[in-house]
Amino acid sequence: MEQFAPVKRSEDGQPVRYLIVDDSVFARKNLARMVESFGGQVAGEAGDGITAISEYDRVTPDIVLMDITMPQMEGIEAAEKIVREHPNARIVMVSSVGYQENIVAALQRGARHFVQKPVKPEVLYEVIKYVMRDDGAAARSAGAGA
Amino acid sequence: MTSSPEDRANELRELFFESATELVQNLNEQAMHLEKAPGDPETLRSLRRTVHTLKGDAAACGFRELSELAHEFEDVLTLENPAATPLVPDVALRAADVFTGLLEGYRLKKKLPNIEPLRLEIARLAHPGSNGIVEKKPAKRASPVAHWSEYERMTVAKAVAAGKRVYHVRVPLDPQCAMPIAARQMIKVALSALGEVLALYPGDDAPVTRVEIALSSEKSAEQIRAKCRIPTIAQNPRVTLWQGNASAETGAVAASTEPATTSPSVPDGKATSAPPEDSAPATAVPASDNTLRVDTEKIDNVLNLVGELILAKSMWQQMLHEFARRFPKDDLHGKFSDVMAFQARALNDLQRSVMKIRMVPVEQLFRRFPRVVRDVARQSGKDIELVVKGGDTDLDKRILDALAEPLTHLVRNAIGHGIESAEERARAGKRPQGTLRLNAYHQGNQVVIEVSDDGHGIAVERVRQRALSQGLLSVEEAAQLSDAETLDMIFRPGFSTAAEITELSGRGVGLDVVQSVLDRLKGTVQIETEAGRGTTFRLRLPLTLAIIKALLFGVERRLYAIPLNSVVEIARTFEDEVHRVENYEVLQLRNQVLPLLRLGAPPDPGVESAGRKIFVLVTNSGDKKFGLIVDTLVGEEELVIKALDDQSISTELVSGASILGDGRVVLILNLMALVERFTKARGNAADSRLAGVLRAGTELAPQARAIAGGQA
Missing domain, CATH: 1.20.120.160 (HPT domain)
Structure with missing residues (x-):
């Protein structure tokens, strides 16, 4: 896999910590491999929305990569719940093109960004850099008017 | 593999x-x-x-x-x-x-x-x-504010009046971005973090190739620009400060806008920089997971092997007979029979299953016609309704594929020449809208496909005249042809009744393509026409080209076969029951007079032959009934057709060959061609016309045997 200049947390220069949420083990491993090539650290994984919420509380990651269609609780709802509890949560939705409406909904509920499946490392890298560049205050008001 | x-x-x-x-x-x-x-x-x-x-x-x-x-x-x-x-x-x-x-x-x-x-x-x-x-023109964006609703414009004007810094932010979307609506939302979310979004274009009912936002914000233009540089979504945001009154705003905007930024086409440089396969969405999955695409050649291979197995089966049967003859009392015989019956059943199922794989609904062919009809009807300024029936009729894929061209031809022809213009129809007291029907159905071991129109029909006399003037017929021939035979002239190469060859129906090729394709497919075409009422072209095709049920018979000690489904009945009679009417030999069969076709040599006039027993196979080819005089009947058999190439068989009378279990070669006769040869020959008075149409063909048998044998 391609090598990327590591993305670090701007506040302390530490590796970015990720929570990867997807019901497919393969997809999780694939994403984990990618974020590790960005110099990141997988702090936690979840296979459904409910676990995602508890994992978020447990590991407080810098970035959540969130699938949309999952059993028990879908990505949008999980994203919404996480952002409600943690307004600074950086959630990147990961989804296929067909789910455009769902992505719009997730963005309205506080997700920061989205990447399209199949995820390309160089795209995800750019997205991560963009999302990490954000000052914490970013999308706080975003949901309101949407 | x-x-x-x-x-x-x-x-x-x-x-x-x-x-x-x-x-x-x-x-x-x-x-x-x-x-x-x-x-x-x-x-x-x-x-x-x-x-x-x-x-x-x-x-x-x-x-x-x-x-x-x-x-x-x-x-x-x-x-x-x-x-x-x-x-x-x-x-x-x-x-x-x-x-x-x-x-x-x-x-x-x-x-x-x-x-x-x-x-x-x-x-x-x-x-x-x-x-x-x-x-693509900047002119359109000279007044971008016009995109925005009354309310949005008011909001902007109010904010400007209140002394707020209002930016006009234009963000062209990355052309590779597959989710423009999500992208719009993304940009809105990003900008909302910097201030208040006063207006957003486009709304929900316009294309999203770019997003324009009126943003009230205290941040600098550079900060806003940075915020809008969103990977995979937007690269070149343009941010201008809104000031003064409305007209000045628009002027400023127009001046600062570059024409190319929102072009809907992808700039070349960009498209090539991103490898195309990257943009393949993961959602492009095949329609059904239970479907398998297989090369037809592979299926043909299997079918060929099945053919060989059927041959092997009849070889076994032969052996069994031999065995029974040599050891009549051996009880192994019964066991053999059981095993073979079981094998035969399985083989039958196997064959049917493989055949079924090759079968596809005619629908696959018919579905292209709504478009053809629509286009041709438009070009010719006619209003035509297409009625399709029997699309679920199954047909061998190879036959189906080959039918596309002739059928298209017939359809174009029907619209171009068959169906009249609306005015003409009105004059004839018909509905102004013409109707074209496509119909398919099974009949016995055949598939029938009909193309019918409700046009003015084909004038037989005009066809006759045309054929004469084009030198396709001599005057004598023309006089002798029946109406049906005259109609068949339109399938001759070079025949055209239309005053000029139109782009629509002709394409410079006559209907002879129909005939030649059907010949190749061992099918027939038949025309039914009624002046003022319309014309029906009826195509008859075998279900499959690979295996036929055939009736085997002997003529002059040679073995021949014809498709069983073309045999209506078998009559047993005596030589003196055959009568002569004009130049025909006929047989009175119940209350019908049946024209006879003698395949072998006629009986020697000198020898007493009146009491000789003969068999007459009553056959149906197209709509004509004919009796074939044959010497012996051999029986029914499933024949695996071995194709003969043109070099080994130079007569159209034989359509293929097959091998029996005992290794004998059977020639499969082309009934249509036989009948045609027969009807043509009746004009010549010479007795040779009765001397067995097959005699020329029989000479080919040894050669065919070599070919067919080589393939076995």
């Missing part, structure tokens, strides 16, 4: 072309459905899905033009702009044509068609009422 990467790539390519052709066909159908039911949301959705899949597949195969066009089209469709809806069917049909051209270009590595006209049409869909080029 091992395959090289090139093989895999080729296989994929083939798969792509196959499925893309299918998708384009769907596009055609959906577009035409939309023509009938404008704006039907379900159809619009399927149309969009079709275009979407096509886009993804094309991108995955690296066919850039196709994927881009499909992409642009999909985008426009996504908007569900009600004003554009009436235009969608036309554009979709045009798109189907251009896509077909592109596919052909890709496949044959030919020059690609010009896609710009379609591109303009698609762009025009995005802004109905405009000329399509507008999108």
Whole structure:
């Protein structure tokens, strides 16, 4: 896999910590491999929305990569719940093109960004850099008017 | 199975072309459905899905033009702009044509068609009422505020009046971005973090190729720009400060706008920098997981092997007879019989199953015709309704594929020449709308496909005159031909009744293509016409070309076969029951007089032959009944047809050969050709016409044996 200049947390220069949420083990491993090539650290994984919420509380990651269609609780709802509890949560939705409406909904509920499946490392890298560049205050008001 | 990467790539390519052709066909159908039911949301959705899949597949195969066009089209469709809806069917049909051209270009590595006209049409869909080029011209954006609603404009004006810093932010979307609506939301979310979004363009009912936002913010223009540089979504945001009154604003905006930024087309540099396969969406999955695409050649192979097994079966049977003869008391005989019966049953099922794989519904062929009819009807200014029946009738795929051309020909011909113009129809007291019917059904072991129109019919006399004037008939011949035979003249090469060859029906080729294809398929075509009422072309085709049930008989100690389904009955009679009427030999069969066709030599006049027993096979070829006089009956058998190439068989009287279990070769006769030879020959008074049409053919038998034997 391609090598990327590591993305670090701007506040302390530490590796970015990720929570990867997807019901497919393969997809999780694939994403984990990618974020590790960005110099990141997988702090936690979840296979459904409910676990995602508890994992978020447990590991407080810098970035959540969130699938949309999952059993028990879908990505949008999980994203919404996480952002409600943690307004600074950086959630990147990961989804296929067909789910455009769902992505719009997730963005309205506080997700920061989205990447399209199949995820390309160089795209995800750019997205991560963009999302990490954000000052914490970013999308706080975003949901309101949407 | 091992395959090289090139093989895999080729296989994929083939798969792509196959499925893309299918998708384009769907596009055609959906577009035409939309023509009938404008704006039907379900159809619009399927149309969009079709275009979407096509886009993804094309991108995955690296066919850039196709994927881009499909992409642009999909985008426009996504908007569900009600004003554009009436235009969608036309554009979709045009798109189907251009896509077909592109596919052909890709496949044959030919020059690609010009896609710009379609591109303009698609762009025009995005802004109905405009000329399509507008999108690219700065003129349109001279007053961007006009995009915005009254309310939004008021909000902007109020904010400016209140002394707020209001920015006009224009963000062209990354053309590779597959989710423009999500992108718009993303930009809105990003900018909301910096201030207040006062106005947003486009709204929900316009194309999203760029986003324009009026943002009230205290941040600097540079900060806003940075915020808008969102990877995969937008790169070149333009941010200008809004100031002064409305007219000054628009002026400032126009001056600062670069024309190319929002062009709907993808700038070349960008498209090539991103490898096309990257944009292949993961959603492009085949329609059904339970379907397997198999090369027809592979199925043919299996079918051939089944043929060999059937041959082996009859060899076993032969052996069993032999065994029974030599050891009549051995109880192994019964066991053998049981095993063989079991094997025969399994073999039967196997054969039927394999055949079924080859069978496809005629629907696959018929579905192209709504488009053909629509186009041809438009070109000729006629109003024509197409009625399709029996689409679920199954037919061998190879036959089906070969039928496409002749059937298209017949359909074009029916619309071009058969059905009259609306005025003419009105004069004749008919409904102004013409009707074209396609019908398919099984009849015995055959499939019948009919193309009928309710036009003015074919004037037999005109056909006769035309054939005479074109030198296809001599005066004597013309006088002798029956009406049906005269009608058949239209299938002769070089025949044309139309005053000029029109682009519509003729394409410079006559209906002879119909005849030649049907000959090849061992089918027949028959015309039924009634002046003022219309014409029906009836195509009869065998279900399959590979295996036939045949009746075997002997003539002059040689073995022949004809398809069993063409045999109506078998009559047993005596030589003195055969009568002569004019130059025919006939047989009175119950209350019918049956013309006879003597396959062997006529009885020697000197020898007493009146009491000789003969068999007459009453056959049905087309609609004509004929009796074949044969010497002996051998029985029914399933024959696996071994094709004979032209060099080994120079007579049309034999359509194929087969081998029996005991190794004997059977020639399969072409009934149609026999009958034709017979009817032609009756004009000559010479007695030789009765001397057995088959005698010429029999000489070929040893040669055919060698060929067929070699293939066994």
